[in-house]
Amino acid sequence: MTLSESTAAPVGEVVLEAVGLTKHFPVRRRLSDLFSGTKAAVHAVDDVHLTLRRGRVTALVGESGSGKSTVARLLAQLYPRTAGDILLHGTSTKVHGGRRFRTYVKRVQLIFQDPFGSLNPVHTVRYHLTRALKIHGNAGKTSADLEAALANLLTRVSLTPPERYIDKFPHELSGGQRQRVAIARALGADPEALLADEPVSMLDVSIRLGILNLLKDLKDRLNLAILYITHDIASARYFADETMVMYAGRMVEGGDSETVTQNPAHPYTRLLIESAPDPDRIEGIADPTVLDRGNGEPPSLIRPPAGCRFNPRCPHAMPRCKVDLPPRLEIGDRDGHWAACWLYDAETVAKEGIGSAADVDSAIPTPPALTLTEEAR
């Protein structure tokens, strides 16, 4: 049995790092493109920086089509990247399959969204888990070792007693149990990092928390680094230590979860939080559409807007937003809280004024965090 209950590595050690990660998917070209020399591509992910640390959960929040799943697949090396780098313990890795891919996936495992599709319906739980253990060399030498390892895996994901579940087929299990088997399979490799791509969004609400609590518990016990991809920002607040927000292929805001959700800086994050269902807002429905000048839809990623990608929808857009790409700017309220938004560049704001490009009335309040930044300076 090689599965380690607690590894010697300290909490917070960097496991996986993405530096300027970029992925463009080519689009079918027309004859006219051939002459004009333009290469059309979907800019699915552009310049993503993120760090996964041991014993920490990093959430990546965004709408569908924002590129968050592409990030997970790039990190799992299922897609080759267009540009940028993936560092595993500080060394650049690029694997295309074969043995080197296997050694990579032994350390970085991916959990998929749909437990109904990620388990083979004609095989039992035993088959799925045995395969994971054998491929990654965790099956031990004898069949008794294997049995012990299987039982251990199932116990770890709270499918107890193991004998009751080991010979079941996927259709005999409920959605939550299937997702637990998928997690157990990922743990069979004894990984250091777990990439969870919307692990609970296909499950019933009453089951979701069970899975999140399980992942939280595994993170603490096995000292895992977890990337939690979700569209539900409230669950990111609940589960993740750090939250990153993605919009149209770019990171727009990041920081510790509590700060990002309680004091959102980027106009898009604010729109996202205002739009989330909130039972406390029982008296009347707040109208978050004032935060959105668009029709609620992200832009085309084949020809993304110049400058900040949120500018066509942003109520605070300034002329500069349509030209220059905003860099990561410190907000200043809490360490490590940043937003890619010109509102946090005091010079730009002084020169151009908030909302000067947007034909909106002055009823839109100045972002609260902004005044805070200026005081801090």
Added chain:
Amino acid sequence: MTRVLTRPLLEIKNLDVDYGLGDEAVKAVRDVSLTIHRGEVVGLAGESGSGKSTLAYGVTRLLPPPGVVSNGSVVYHPPTGDPYDVLNLSHHELRKYRWAETSIVFQGAMNSLNPVHKVSVQLMDAIKAHEPTSSKASRLARAKELLRLVGIAEDRLEAYPHQLSGGMRQRVMIGMALALEPQLVIMDEPTTALDVVMQRQILGQLVELRERLGFSVLFITHDLSLLVEFSDRIAIMYGGRIVEEAPSAAIYRDPKHPYSEGLLRSFPALRGARRELTGIPGSPPDLRGMPTGCSFHPRCPKAFEPCSTDLPILGKPDDHVGEPRTVACWLHPVTAG
């Protein structure tokens, strides 16, 4: 949101829906009574497999075989004329009733548009079927008006569904549901496949339309946090039965049934203190082998003696005073009658 609701629109009484016949039938909906009043938004919440969609299909007589309504009645009160039982309508009457009186927006409505027809054709089709004498120009004008109603530019009328985004397709479906100005719109998980920003825009629009046109909505979803915000009353289903029904504020502040309480505790909050949440232990029941007594008792943290043997009746709890609400739980016993 509180208003005096007196005139009923649709009364569902003791409805049972089975899949299959005889002893092997799976009882998906059992003894459900629910009244929808005029201009009201009623939320129906529950896990998958709790029978909420089956109930909606049973009420509209859209159940695919082997589903059968084995008992009960669905009384519809038209704006003028006498009430009638939808379950007794003839095929011809049913055709007239559907869409004109009650329309439905399906789960995954994004895929319920026909991909080979333009939006205009699909919108006009429903009008033509019900008003065969109307002119094409008037139908076109109506289709334009419907698109405007749901916030889509008129020029999208000539678009095919694949040229529209998910949110726009969903809006077209809502527009189509309103084509004949029905009294009741049933929405079966209308926004589950959409992003939060789009979801809120569409729901905001729906609330606005409801206020303008005055139709009632039966809103089916598993997302209770959404319902608390959007509906006037909420009914919670578990294992084919309604276990609690109350005004939304009352359910949110003071859930009586342990299952409602569990559901409400399953949502991480965006504001307020970060607390440890547990969800509901166990898995939803299998309809083929329903537990005896209260079907929630194997998962219930508060289960006690009578729960495993006796079925609690849904009614106004004896220990409750004030707004009308009902609950089926032995913790809040109901004196029959």
